[in-house]
Amino acid sequence: MAITASWEVNTMERELSDNYVTKIIYRVKGLDDDTEKARTTGEVTFTKPSTLPSDFKNYDSLSESICITWVRDALGADLVTAIETNLTNEINFINTPITATGKPW
Numbered sequence: 001m002a003i004t005a006s007w008e009v010n011t012m013e014r015e016l017s018d019n020y021v022t023k024i025i026y027r028v029k030g031l032d033d034d035t036e037k038a039r040t041t042g043e044v045t046f047t048k049p050s051t052l053p054s055d056f057k058n059y060d061s062l063s064e065s066i067c068i069t070w071v072r073d074a075l076g077a078d079l080v081t082a083i084e085t086n087l088t089n090e091i092n093f094i095n096t097p098i099t100a101t102g103k104p105w
Helices: 064-074 077-094
Strands: 003-013 020-031 035-045
Touching: 003 064, 003 077, 020 064, 020 077, 035 064, 035 077, 064 077
Parallel strands: none
Antiparallel strands: 003 020, 020 035
16 A cells, blocks of 8 residues: 655636736645545645746746646645645545444344
């Protein structure tokens, strides 16, 4: 049993005037041996600076990996770890439940 987290970009919002990305909605899938057993979603909002930075990347040149890096950087290491830990805990509970429902007859 190998539990992993898979980060994805669900969708993004941008300003049409200059293609500045203002929001990324992300999804993190909790996988157990490549089978999705849990997921969480969230969003990160980016404040546009008064002038675009020198390392500005145009919308058309973005990749999912670049955007995931932005999301993880914006969330910070502690929150990224908490998200992944919560998914792992949820999968462990699914795999080894401590309660059950039903009738004995």
